Amino acid sequence: MRAYVSVDLEGMPFIASIEHLYTRGSLYSEARRIMTKVTLWVAEALHREGFDEVFIADSHGPMVNIEVENLPDYVYIIRGYPRPTSMVIGIEGASAALFLGYHAKAGSARATFDHTFASSVIDYIEVNGVLASEFLINAYVAGHFNVPVILVAGDQKLLEDDVARYAPWVERVPLKSSYSRFASISPSLEKIRKDLEEAVKRAVEKFKRGEARILKASYPVEVKIKFLGTEMADTAELLPIVKRIDGKTIVYKANDIIEAYKILELLVLAAARTAQFLRTE
Ligand SMILES: [Zn+2]
Structure with missing residues (x-):
């Protein structure tokens, strides 16, 4: 059984400055360490819950953020950009999907780094008449391949907005709550680790009971x-x-x-x- 984990950076805990986001930023090494830790805790929890393969799609910026030297043998890392269906490439064949470090869509008030795919380019994106976040579009790709999204961890604003609205069965783990585009509060990494481990357990139980639904966009x-x-x-x-x-x-x-x-x-x-x-x- 394979799990697929798509990982962004802006919705990770403690990521508050532009300096966190770019490979030459002065806080970038802190950011990638946090991103790596959070991702590996989730991978380990998935493995304990019976997933024998965990595909991790590094999905921020040039998509080479997660530190890869010390990965367990059941983990596979998708790195680099460009790639077709960017943040969710290779999701087909997975049994369940999880999105980590996700952020609110462009135009959201008081949400760190609110944007949709490219803050330098896009004001907003609508899919079938609905304002869409990266979460929603990526969940539709998962749905296209009949993969349910079972857990989303990231900015509180995204969780209470698009995730609760379009996928209420998804386990939601807040990693930060934002005061502004560049300020937020996060619990300690110790608490986040506990929250994530418990949420992965609940998400997998729901999935095994058949309660995780598939989110599909209408076609065309x-x-x-x-x-x-x-x-x-x-x-x-x-x-x-x-x-x-x-x-x-x-x-x-x-x-x-x-x-x-x-x-x-x-x-x-x-x-x-x-x-x-x-x-x-
Ligand atoms: Zn990003």
Whole structure:
């Protein structure tokens, strides 16, 4: 039985400064140590609950954050970017999925590093008419492969917002509660370890009782993206399936969430490059 764990950084405990988020940031080594610890506690708990393989998708920034020198033999690490269906690549074939260090969607009030995929590019994303977080889109990918999401740990705002609303069966573990985009309170790592171990146990029990549901998007999928700049929408609409709605907003339809995700990634990469081009050349 395989578990799949997608790990982001902004929703991890104590991550409060921009310096935590970039590989050259002055607090980055602290951030990756915390991310590694939290992830391994969950992997160990899953192994104790009967999962003989734990796939871990390092899913923040360049996606090479988790320290890999001392991993148990049942752990596999997915590293590096770009990759198709970015934060949830390789989820097919897993029995259950867990998301760690997840954060609230772009535009959320008082939520650390609120964003959706790319804070330098995206104002908001709607999927089938609903404002979507990374959690929701990644859970739809899991659902496409009939994998239930059983636990989400991260910013309290995300947990009470998208997770409670769209996936009430999911075990929710708050790792931080935010005062602002750059300030939050977290319990000690000791308490977090206990909370995570207990929550993994409850999540796996629910899963074994068949109470973990599959979250599915309806198909075809309509994706609307509002960019932060008109030049980004100028680039996005070069793709024939993309329709321009207004200066900064585009919409497209895809056959399923996998196709929708791949197009989203392409548009984000194109928009980011367009913005960079204008700044530096
Ligand atoms: Zn991230």
